[in-house]
Amino acid sequence: MSGLNDFRAERRADQQAVRAEDRADRREEREQKRMDAEAARQRRQADQRAAEQARERRRAARAARFGRVTGWVTANPARAFVRLVQACSIVPAVVSQVTALDHANVMLLLAVLLAAMLEGGAWALVAMGAQAEGERSTHTYRLGAWAAGAVAAGINFAHGWTQYPHHHWVAFVLALSSVGAVWLTDLQTHGGRGPTTAEKKTAKERAEHARRRAEHHPKVRAVADRLLSAAAYGALSPDEAWRIAWEYVHGVTVPGLTAELLAQRLNARARVAELSALPAPADLWPGMPDDPFPTLTLPLPSGPSDGVYLDTVPDALRNASPITTEALEALYGNGSGVPVPKPEEPREEPPAEDGGNASAPAGERPLDPADLARVRVLAADLAADGEELSTRKVRTLLGCRNETAVRLRAAVEAERNRPGKENAQ
Structure with a gap:
């Protein structure tokens, strides 16, 4: 009996071991399925993210293209609307010309080619004129474009006049389809390149200034012209030539300052100093009857050597051009018309009998x-x-x-x- 019991115990143990292995296999299988499902889910999410990113890139590209278009239209509204008018005028003009030539029993292919020649020739001349702008004359191109447009407009007008006898205004619209866009493009290409109102005003003031310069200072103008003609082209500016010429003629670099003006200023200062030393009338000094000859106590100006020349120059002229004391002292010593003081030699003290000393x-x-x-x-x-x-x-x-x-x-x-x-x- 003991052997039978042992056999049964072993069998039960084997069965339990098999069942445990089955359970382990099933768990492993379930775990593998779970992992496979998770991997598939992650792949689906990655694919979805990639597809979403691709859609975002496509949307961004479309938005960028649209933004470039709208931005260009916003930045260039005139050019955008001219392009629109061009597209809306060329097609009706060509169709009208083809129809007119076809009604004149011209072969259809030949009519298309002739219409394309007229309209295309006008626009080719417009484009060539735009390319020549700023480099050479555009009159020939503009006249040619207007001539080709006029011929095309005449054909459209004649066709519209006969085709719509009860609505002659259509003939004018068809004629305008050939010259309207040419006119707008011509204005856009060749218009607005001239000087502005401020630039015209500045140019007018500059010309008036040059005229008054030449009228008021003919000697300086002659010297400046000679300096400009002697120098290489563009090497010397007109203002620099004028400054040098002014220094050659008048001896100073300050525009407008001359020896005569300095002499006039110094003489005026001398007269003021002289009047300041005269006796004052008695009625100016009430309350001082005991002093029959009072004198004014105005400060006397010092001599030319203490900077009187710098005082002579107004601030506006001094700021307009650099000026130094050496330049003014050089003017004072080179025949400016100002009374030059004699240098006072050191003298011995006079004898005591001379009462004045x-x-x-x-x-x-x-x-x-x-x-x-x-x-x-x-x-x-x-x-x-x-x-x-x-x-x-x-x-x-x-x-x-x-x-x-x-x-x-x-x-x-x-x-x-x-x-x-x-x-x-």
Whole structure:
């Protein structure tokens, strides 16, 4: 019995092992199926994504093409509508001409070729004129295009007039189909290339400026023209030639500045300085009756060496061209018409008996006895003629600086008005 039981136990164990193997095989099969299904699902998703991406690319390409077209139309509305008119005019014009030639018993193929010759010739000349724009004259091309268009328009008009006897306006429409698009294309191709209103205004102002330059400064204009003709073409600009010519003629690089203007300014400053040293009327000094001869206390201008030339030049002229002190001092020393002060030599202090020098303020150069003597003689001559001694007359006599003339005049007047002393005659 024990052997039978063992056999049964072994058999049950074998059966259990087989069933366990079957279960494992089924699990493995199910897992494999699951993995295969997952892989298939992933492949389907990948294919769907790829198809969607392909569709997106196609949509993007169509949108880009459409965007280029709409963008071109938006950026070039005139050109777009001209192209539309061209397409809508050429087809009716050619059809009308073919019909007209066919009604005239012209062979159909020959009629098509003749119509294409007329319309195509007009548009060929229009295209050639557009290509020649800016490089050579376009008159020949434009005249040829208009002539070909006129011939085609005449054929269409005659055909429309006879074909539609009760609606003659159709003949005008058919004729316009041959010349309307040519006209619009001609305007688009050759129109709008001229100068703008602002450019015309600038050119007019520039021409007026050049005319006034030549009228007001003929000498400078002549020198500038010679400089331009002598230089290589384009090597020297007109403005640069004018600047150089102005410096050659007037000695300065500031446009508009001349020696005469400098002399006029300096003479005006000298007159102001002279008036500032004259006695003031009594009614200008109320409350000071004890001082019968008060003098104005305006500041006297300094001599030409302290920058009077730079003060002479207005800011607008100074900004228009570079100017330096050396250039102005060079003008002052080269016959500008301005009274040139003589350099004052160092002199020894005059003797004590000369009253005019003993009271010279500290730090100032003593007055020259010879100058004092000449001023005394001038004062005596003026007194004999009933005239008064002035700073301007002293400066004219000696050619000295204004402040030196003021001191000389004051010293001589003090001598002449000194109590107990006779005036020098």
